[in-house]
Amino acid sequence: MTHTSLASWLSYIESQHPAEIELGLARGRTVLARLNLSRPNKQVITVAGTNGKGSTCAMLTQYLCSQGDSVGTYTSPHFLRFNERIALNDSPCNDELLCQAFEAIETVRDGVALTYFEFSTLAALWIFDRSDLDYWVLEVGLGGRLDSVNMIDTDVAVVTSIALDHTDWLGDNIEVIAQEKAGIARKDKLLISGVVNPPQTIATTAQQVGALLRQKGRDFTFNADETAWSWQGAGVSFDALPIPSLPLQNAATVVAVLVYMGLSPKQHSLKTLFQTVQLTGRFQQVEVSPDVYIDVAHNPEAALELANRVDRLATLPIAVCGMLKDKDIDQVMAHLSGHFSEWFCADLEGVRGASASQLIRSISNHSEQNFNKVHGYSCVTDAFDAAILRAKEEQRSVVVFGSFVTVCNYLEQTLHNE
Structure with a gap:
């Protein structure tokens, strides 16, 4: 089925599944396999958490772009236009590219009933595949283990924070919710936890999967006063960093991601990032x-x-x-x-x-x-x-x-x- 506008496509994909939310990976993986997509030139970074996902994705994207890397970023929800969800080098995709992505998915899905979010996720991956990018930065929509973003194996898993939210879907206690969010981790791949006072299930999940866990408070720390902050971990430190407009807890997690990925961030690059980073709707x-x-x-x-x-x-x-x-x-x-x-x-x-x-x-x-x-x-x-x-x-x-x-x-x- 061909639609002539993005608005028409969005109306269509909203009608293709009876439930607004239905967690699970089988439907998405079936269609993903048919799309036969590649991976980025460097790494996939997947970000889960109760709060701070958007801020973390924004800081990672803006830092990587500042270093000359090409980045595809998938986030949700959007504020005014669906295009905000799928960005290339921090700029929203145009309507034409989104329509092409939905057409490609519709061509191969062969009756598989996809939710609105699954359609969106597959569209992002299709666009990123065709854009020859260095990094894909993917924000989990709900939970982690069964969220459609988790249909693609990540190279670096990030958990920003854990709190009681979406309890009807994720469970009614912190330990269970943490286990769900840490479910994005993969064997022999980094799992960076920015969680303060982390539930034990994060470490347990990492051990069961065989992920390389690095935790705030154990493997890296940060300190702040009214005017500046510092970061320590992995044998390196950064001092006199400017207080960002986005939450400092997330900024500290972002530094950990960059350091443990082996990107060797420089003091002046981090300073520029935290002086300039912005994200719609975060104070x-x-x-x-x-x-x-x-x-x-x-x-x-x-x-x-x-x-x-x-x-x-x-x-x-x-x-x-x-x-x-x-x-x-x-x-x-x-x-x-x-x-x-x-x-x-x-x-x-x-x-x-x-x-x-x-x-x-x-x-x-x-x-x-x-x-x-x-x-x-x-x-x-x-x-x-x-x-x-x-x-x-x-x-x-x-x-x-x-x-x-x-x-x-x-x-x-x-x-x-x-």
């Missing part, structure tokens, strides 16, 4: 006067990182928050309730969207904040507009957070207003 400043930041923090671990970022601002900012009801709203608010001067909460559309009233109830459970400082709105646009007016009155910044959906709604509004 990203997008407006000034008043300052506006966007952040996709949507679970307790990410909320702690956001709290640390917010505390570095000159004054308490104003929150614009919308969340999905299947997230741990109560713990997110427990971490953030005392870090904002005022809250503008929004309903999110769809069956997974939480109401503003749910958020307000949770905030009230964890804060003695004046009730007049917590407000509810029917959409992100209305909440943001009201927050901006207050920010101008009080000369404060605004932080839009809580979900990819919330940040997407803000970005769509901004694009519409341009």
Whole structure:
């Protein structure tokens, strides 16, 4: 079947499997074998974790590109355009190339029912194969062991962090979730763990598979103050590195990946990376006067990182928050309730969207904040507009957070207003 536009293809692939999520590798591997793809000139790097996957992929991609290597990067979800998911040398693919990839997959799949994510993953691999790249950087969508990204054997497995999330799919305890995420490891290949206080199942899985495990806190460490940080491991060290805009925990993991891959990163190259690296939606400043930041923090671990970022601002900012009801709203608010001067909460559309009233109830459970400082709105646009007016009155910044959906709604509004 031939479709004439990317929008048409995306509508089609959404309809080809009854479930939005169905973990498993058999369907993808069947079609992958029929595509007869090669591998990159150098290595495949696969990144799993509860938080920090996107940041880690961004830093690895931008570093490798800065060294003259060609890189294909696969991430999810996207903010405004599907093209963001599949990038060549840090630039999103064009519609024509994506359509060609979907056509190639459709030609060989012969009735195999692929999910939207499996179609997307295969499209990324097809495009990377035809682009003669040095590295493929692949972000796991959900879990690790049974995620479609794991249909291709990696050369370097990375686990960024472990926390309770997606428990319906991955299990209801940290040890089981860690085992699932470490399932991307391969025999005689590196497994770099950036997990703080790692569950034992990471080491157990590495031993069972025969992977070469390198762990934060054991094989490499980092230290930081208000202005700089340092990294130590594998007999080398880097000092006086600039604090990046992305989480420092992930930056330390990225240095470990580069060092243990044998790429011998140089001080000046790392300094440039951490001074310049950016990623949409990770405490990203997008407006000034008043300052506006966007952040996709949507679970307790990410909320702690956001709290640390917010505390570095000159004054308490104003929150614009919308969340999905299947997230741990109560713990997110427990971490953030005392870090904002005022809250503008929004309903999110769809069956997974939480109401503003749910958020307000949770905030009230964890804060003695004046009730007049917590407000509810029917959409992100209305909440943001009201927050901006207050920010101008009080000369404060605004932080839009809580979900990819919330940040997407803000970005769509901004694009519409341009």
